[in-house]
Amino acid sequence: MISAKVICDSISPSRVRLTTLELHYHRFVHSEMMTHRMFSRNASSSRAIPVDRMIKQVKENPAMPIHWGKNQAGMQAREEIECPTLAQDVWKYASELAVDRAYELKDLDTHKQIVNRVLEPFQWIKVIVTATEWDNFFKLRLHKDAQPEMMVLAEHMKKAMDESIPVELHPGEWHLPYVDLADFDDSGDPITEALKCSAARCARISFLNHDNSTPNIEKDIKLADMLLAAGHMSPWEHIATPMEFAKDTFELAWENGVTHKDRGNNFWSSNFRGYIMYRNLLCT
Numbered sequence: 317m318i319s320a321k322v323i324c325d326s327i328s329p330s331r332v333r334l335t336t337l338e339l340h341y342h343r344f345v346h347s348e349m350m351t352h353r354m355f356s357r358n359a360s361s362s363r364a365i366p367v368d369r370m371i372k373q374v375k376e377n378p379a380m381p382i383h384w385g386k387n388q389a390g391m392q393a394r395e396e397i398e399c400p401t402l403a404q405d406v407w408k409y410a411s412e413l414a415v416d417r418a419y420e421l422k423d424l425d426t427h428k429q430i431v432n433r434v435l436e437p438f439q440w441i442k443v444i445v446t447a448t449e450w451d452n453f454f455k456l457r458l459h460k461d462a463q464p465e466m467m468v469l470a471e472h473m474k475k476a477m478d479e480s481i482p483v484e485l486h487p488g489e490w491h492l493p494y495v496d497l498a499d500f501d502d503s504g505d506p507i508t509e510a511l512k513c514s515a516a517r518c519a520r521i522s523f524l525n526h527d528n529s530t531p532n533i534e535k536d537i538k539l540a541d542m543l544l545a546a547g548h549m550s551p552w553e554h555i556a557t558p559m560e561f562a563k564d565t566f567e568l569a570w571e572n573g574v575t576h577k578d579r580g581n582n583f584w585s586s587n588f589r590g591y592i593m594y595r596n597l598l599c600t
Contacts, residue, residue: 317377317440318342318465320472324446324493327482328558332590335477336446336493336554338521341469342379343439348457348466354449354587356553358521360442362432367422370432370439371415378411378438380404383464392461411438444493444521446554448589450477491556491591493518499533509533511555511594512540519543519551544598555594559583562590573597 317340324336341349346359362370384400385393397403414434421431432439447453456462457470485491492510494517500506516536543551559571564581573592574583585593 317379318382318468318472320469320476322476322480323444324491324554325477325480325482326485326491326556326558328485328562328590329487330558330562330590332448332558332562333482334446334448334491334556334588334591335450335480335482336444336491337473337476339443339445339469339473340440341443342381342465343436343441344379345463345465345469346441346443348463349443349445352453354447354452356446356550356587356593358444358518358551358554360521362436362439363429365428365432367418367428367431370428370435371418373440374411374415374418374435374438377440378408379440380407380438381465382468385464394460414438442521444518444554446491446493446556447587448591449587485558487558487560489557490514490594491554493554494531499531509537512537514555515543515551515594516540518554519548549595549598552595552598553586553593556585556588556591557594559585559590559592572600 319340321338322335323338326334328334349355349357383393384397384403386395386397387393388395414437418431418434421434454470454474457466458474459467462470490507490511492514495510495514497506497510500510503509513531513533513536516539517531519539543549559574561568561571562583564570564577564583570583571592573585573596575586575596577583578589582589585591585596587593
């Protein structure tokens, strides 16, 4: 059930690559993914997904360790225990107990943001990740010392990126996850609508609503407007356009949306190098 799929892949005239991946992995290693601060992320949410749907997933396909490491000093467990099948049975029984407790909390009319927490050790999570900087992630997570579930995820991510061919973008052209600009040919304002639809579709990961149904542009625009009005800005981070000038020449004013530069005089927009993150344009 661990998977990685490239959703949108772009490369700028300065040869900086910006990639969006849709990931599916064990909920119990999500905190490790969250340590990588160069990533923009949105994830399926325990606060948003209905209890019955979460219980169904845990009952039918509980997330389970892929390596049953033997107890030893340190963070790594290279050797596996002698009876991994018995350990799997214990883990499965624990998931059944969690489901029973979740039903009891549901019967008490407890909100899903509480009930679903009981199920989290056995959940899968779907995550959208967008970044220009991947080297540190792969250095750490493809290492033999990484937690096995994270290492397998990193292997899937690396393979997906190696097999993807990025599309060249120029300043003013947009990296738009889940959007095909051809769908907006009849629009009076195709770029604005495409930007909103991309953000809305990235946000829908929170509800696990990526069900391969035909997108509804009108509903997506409405959701995007609601996100802006409520100050939910993270879905807008996955959208970006290449900078006119990726390095500081000390002759021109910084572009709108540039947040800082590094010691190599590379311009950044938050965690994106060489691209203007659309969130930063909205915030300014």
